[in-house]
Amino acid sequence: MEFGPYLMLAMLEGAVLAAVLALMASGLSLVFGVMRVVNVAHGEFYMLGAVMAWVVTQFMMGLGGGPAVNFIAAAVLAPLIVGSIAAAADVVILKRLNYDPERVIVATIGLLYIIQQAALMGYGPDAKPVVAPFNERIALPWVAWGENGLEMYYPWGLSTTSYKLFVIVAAVVILAGLRLFMTRSRAGLVMRATQLDGEMATAFGIPVERVYAIVFGAGAALAALAGVLIVPIQQAHYLMGGDALLLSFIVVIIGGLGSLAGTVVAAVLIGMSDGIISVFFTPTLAKIIATLAVALVLVFRPQGLFGVKNR
Amino acid sequence: MTRRDLTLHLGLIAGLFALHFLLPAYHHGVFARVMVLAVYAIGYNIAFGYTGLLSLGHAMFFGAGMYGVGLASYHFAIPALPAWIIGLGCGALLALVVGLLALRTEGVSFMIVTLMFAQAAYLVILYYSEYTRGDDGLVIPGDMRAIGSWDLSDEGTRYLLAWALFSIALMLSLWLVRHPFGRVLVALRENEERARLLGYDTGGRKLAALVISGTISAAAGGAYATMFGYVGASFAGVQYSIFALLWVLLGGAGTVLGPFVGVLFMTYLNDVASGVTEAYMLIAGVVLVLLTLFAPQGIVGEIRRRFWKDLP
Numbered sequence: 001m002e003f004g005p006y007l008m009l010a011m012l013e014g015a016v017l018a019a020v021l022a023l024m025a026s027g028l029s030l031v032f033g034v035m036r037v038v039n040v041a042h043g044e045f046y047m048l049g050a051v052m053a054w055v056v057t058q059f060m061m062g063l064g065g066g067p068a069v070n071f072i073a074a075a076v077l078a079p080l081i082v083g084s085i086a087a088a089a090d091v092v093i094l095k096r097l098n099y100d101p102e103r104v105i106v107a108t109i110g111l112l113y114i115i116q117q118a119a120l121m122g123y124g125p126d127a128k129p130v131v132a133p134f135n136e137r138i139a140l141p142w143v144a145w146g147e148n149g150l151e152m153y154y155p156w157g158l159s160t161t162s163y164k165l166f167v168i169v170a171a172v173v174i175l176a177g178l179r180l181f182m183t184r185s186r187a188g189l190v191m192r193a194t195q196l197d198g199e200m201a202t203a204f205g206i207p208v209e210r211v212y213a214i215v216f217g218a219g220a221a222l223a224a225l226a227g228v229l230i231v232p233i234q235q236a237h238y239l240m241g242g243d244a245l246l247l248s249f250i251v252v253i254i255g256g257l258g259s260l261a262g263t264v265v266a267a268v269l270i271g272m273s274d275g276i277i278s279v280f281f282t283p284t285l286a287k288i289i290a291t292l293a294v295a296l297v298l299v300f301r302p303q304g305l306f307g308v309k310n311r
Numbered sequence: 312m313t314r315r316d317l318t319l320h321l322g323l324i325a326g327l328f329a330l331h332f333l334l335p336a337y338h339h340g341v342f343a344r345v346m347v348l349a350v351y352a353i354g355y356n357i358a359f360g361y362t363g364l365l366s367l368g369h370a371m372f373f374g375a376g377m378y379g380v381g382l383a384s385y386h387f388a389i390p391a392l393p394a395w396i397i398g399l400g401c402g403a404l405l406a407l408v409v410g411l412l413a414l415r416t417e418g419v420s421f422m423i424v425t426l427m428f429a430q431a432a433y434l435v436i437l438y439y440s441e442y443t444r445g446d447d448g449l450v451i452p453g454d455m456r457a458i459g460s461w462d463l464s465d466e467g468t469r470y471l472l473a474w475a476l477f478s479i480a481l482m483l484s485l486w487l488v489r490h491p492f493g494r495v496l497v498a499l500r501e502n503e504e505r506a507r508l509l510g511y512d513t514g515g516r517k518l519a520a521l522v523i524s525g526t527i528s529a530a531a532g533g534a535y536a537t538m539f540g541y542v543g544a545s546f547a548g549v550q551y552s553i554f555a556l557l558w559v560l561l562g563g564a565g566t567v568l569g570p571f572v573g574v575l576f577m578t579y580l581n582d583v584a585s586g587v588t589e590a591y592m593l594i595a596g597v598v599l600v601l602l603t604l605f606a607p608q609g610i611v612g613e614i615r616r617r618f619w620k621d622l623p
Contacts, residue, residue, distance in 0.1 A: 102365050
């Protein structure tokens with residue numbers, strides 16, 4: 001293949017990664033923005049979403065559903081289950097720590113191992129697939145100078161699947177919905193009020209503790225949804241949370257902690273560059289560059305590349 | 312340093328020496344490992360427990376010592392003692408560079424920056440797998456594992472050397488925290504602004520604490536490499552950073568004996584758990600959550616709170 005089509009393929013793969021990352025990182029960013037705590041167990045909620053998608057589709061297959069019905073059931077149920085688990089963890093653990101940032105980190109590290117190892121015990125060490133609801137191969141055209149000027153043709157190997165395009169569209173729709181929810185709905189207003197000043201929100205009768213539990217659950221549900229979307233492409237495995245956590249850390253930090261728009265921009269940047277660098281160089285080198293970049297961003301521009309400095 | 316402090320810590324050292332002659336073979340081996348890892352935890356405790364620097368990247372210092380020794384003996388046939396000193400140097404240098412950058416941040420940012428640096432270091436080890444053999448790791452040749460006529464692959468020698476290293480690290484950490492320098496570190500942990508107001512150079516002290524902490528961690532990593540003859544990338548992974556945090560929290564952050572107690576306790580807990588289930592890290596997770604919820608002081612910290620107010 002020539003360079004051009006190759007680059008296009010890399011960008012498409014990058015866009016799929018960016019879509020999933022944007023969903024996951026916006027969950028992390030939402031939790032940090034409203035509650036001011038870092039959830040280290042976020043990657044495990046993503047893993048749990050993927051695993052739950054497998055569990056739900058297996059169950060539905062027993063009832064004789066088709067792949068599309070099974071997948072929709074998984075996309076609805078898995079985030080709900082994972083979100084409830086996270087909300088329960090918030091009430092049982094984080095609330096008692098008074099949301100002290102450092103103690104929350106240690107506690108969520110513990111939670112990370114509990115969820116991961118519980119998945120190992122309940123689900124097993126093997127990666128298991130979920131069938132995509134639809135998966136047609138779509139050949140992609142490319143233009144080049146031919147005998148009659150600019151010609152369109154279909155290079156061999158340049159293709160994607162309808163499901164991958166669906167993942168990108170779904171992520172865009174969900175993120176737009178999240179944005180509308182935060183800016184237009186009453187619940188979003190309450191969340192933003194809690195984010196700006198928790199004490200003042202309490203004074204105005206906002207049940208801050210309940211808001212925290214819901215936000216923590218919603219953040220986990222977003223990660224779980226990302227897990228459900230990726231599982232037809234990538235199979236569910238109990239260790240898949242680690243890399244995902246690191247990547248969403250990178251995205252959230254580069255985008256500016258707590259800023260949703262910045263997170264999305266950073267997800268596209270990191271997803272695309274990861275896709276492209278991995279195609280032309282080794283994935284390890286891409287990761288080294290990304291992790292070092294994040295460390296240096298935090299050191300020299302703590303508000304993130306797109307964030308605004310705090311008052 | 313009071314007489315009671317000295318009696319307690321020298322008593323532990325004497326007790327561990329006596330155990331060399333008393334322990335059955337299996338536990339003898341476990342204790343040798345526990346003492347080396349306790350040195351790593353002692354190093355971590357100086358940064359986290361005494362200075363209040365929550366680092367999630369200490370595995371890179373442990374790994375720097377380990378790979379300093381491993382690469383020197385494997386590729387350049389440098390004998391154990393000089394190789395160990397090279398490992399120490401690697402750890403100190405890395406801690407200095409990381410400290411200069413990471414200490415510009417604090418709190419949660421510091422934790423993420425150290426985590427990212429450690430992850431980058433881990434990936435560098437994998438990237439240069441031509442020299443480091445990546446995940447498979449290096450097996451240090453037998454003739455490099457000797458200091459003079461002492462053969463470190465022999466279990467008795469290994470135990471005694473681990474004991475000596477542990478004793479030095481323990482007494483060093485006791486001396487440090489009773490020294491005015493150590494007291495300033497505690498002041499920094501409790502209230503950095505006030506310490507600065509009193510005229511202490513807080514940035515310099517924190518950097519010094521991190522370098523000391525990193526060097527002790529590297530000493531443990533280097534010793535682990537020669538004593539057990541294996542150098543692997545997993546020792547530099549994020550899990551080993553979390554282990555250090557877990558051990559110190561369990562034993563008691565900011566106590567001299569805490570790191571040893573934490574490593575000992577956790578090692579035997581894992582030993583029992585891995586006999587029951589493959590998912591033995593579940594125990595580590597549960598312990599971490601329970602500790603933060605109910606005993607943030609750890610075992611030795613609780614003893615200090617209840618019975619022995621001036622335990623170092």
